[in-house]
Amino acid sequence: MDPALLKAREAFKKKAFATPVIEAKRPVTSNQESGKESNKKPRKSAPAPVAEKTFDFKKYKPSSNANFACLAKIVKYMKQRYLDGDNEPLTLEDMLDETNQLDLAPRQRQWLATEALKNNPKVDITEDGQKYFYKPTFPLKDKKSLLRLLDKYDQRGQGGIPLEDIQESLPNADRCIKALGEAIIMLTRPTDKKKILYYNDRSIQFKVDDEFQKFWRTAAVDGLDDAKIEEYLEKHGITSMKDVGGKNSTPMQKRKKPTSKKPRNFKKHNEHMGDILQDYNG
Incomplete structure (x- = not known):
């Protein structure tokens, strides 16, 4: 190759590298912008710190079924103790221990102590209000x-x-x-x-003839009152039942008060001595 051409080529390269080149920005179309926005992934927000939940016993309300099931278990246990010959008063904690219910919530314990056990007809409480014992329907021992x-x-x-x-x-x-x-x-x-x-x-027992028992069982008196039964007995000539029923007492008639007041006549005494008596008031 011609050495003159090679020198000219090398000089052109040096000149080209020395000259700065500015690239014009192309206008971005709407389609390209929408495509870029769609490709962008939404940033995930940092999770908020989770606050630890504290259990509030005051707001805890156990179901009524659980409450009454607990009460029924206690009453059943106290009754069985009484029937076994042991009716020694127990505290609430002792009863819960004997019935395996020590895991009750404080609100349930308060309900048992203030309402359930005090108002239960099968449970009685000591004078100090600290212990409970079974209360039978009748105080029977033997x-x-x-x-x-x-x-x-x-x-x-x-x-x-x-x-x-x-x-x-x-x-x-x-x-x-x-x-x-x-x-x-x-x-x-x-x-x-x-x-x-x-x-x-046994003092009021007496023997009744079999024949009379037959007549008694065959007599139908359903739907009959005392007046109809008495009428039936009178038709058959039986009058001994009249004096058994209560007597009809006639009401007493009240005296009529006089409509007009009349002057009352008083009896005069010693009229035969009118000529002898003298008046010394003058």
């Missing part, structure tokens, strides 16, 4: 106290006592009832099928 109670109900005309009330009040109730034997009567109430205990008063 079969003699049960017989006296049934006798009192019979004399006052109060009828019988449900068996379940006796079983909740008397330790070994079934054994005591069996030991009393014919001294008491147990009947089943037809309305709710509950068993009722009555006192068997």
Whole structure:
């Protein structure tokens, strides 16, 4: 190659490198701008610090089912202690310990101490208000106290006592009832099928003829009042029942007060001595 051309080429390169070059900015179209914005990813904000939640016992309200389940467990335990012959008063903490309920919330403990146990008819409280014990329906200790109670109900005309009330009040109730034997009567109430205990008063027992019992059972008196029964007896010549019912007392008639007041005539005394008596006032 010609050496003159090579020198000219090298001189052109040096001149080209020495001359500064300014590049013109191209106008950005709207399509290009939208594309760039879409490619940009949104910045994630820093997560806010999570505050630790504190448990407020004052705002804690346990469900009513949990409350009453706890109360029922305590009452059942106290009743069983009484029926086993142990009715020593216990504190609330002792009862919760015996029933495995020491994990109760403070609000539940307060509800038991201030409302539930004090208002429960099966639980009584000591005079200092610190201990509780079981309160039976009837204060029964043995079969003699049960017989006296049934006798009192019979004399006052109060009828019988449900068996379940006796079983909740008397330790070994079934054994005591069996030991009393014919001294008491147990009947089943037809309305709710509950068993009722009555006192068997042997002093008023008498024997009734079988023939009279047949007539008594065949006589239908449903829907008849005393007046109709009395009328039926009179038709058949039976008048001995008249004096059994209460007598109709006639009301007393009040005296009529005089409409006009008349002057009252007073009786004069010593009229036959009118000629002898003299007046000394003058």
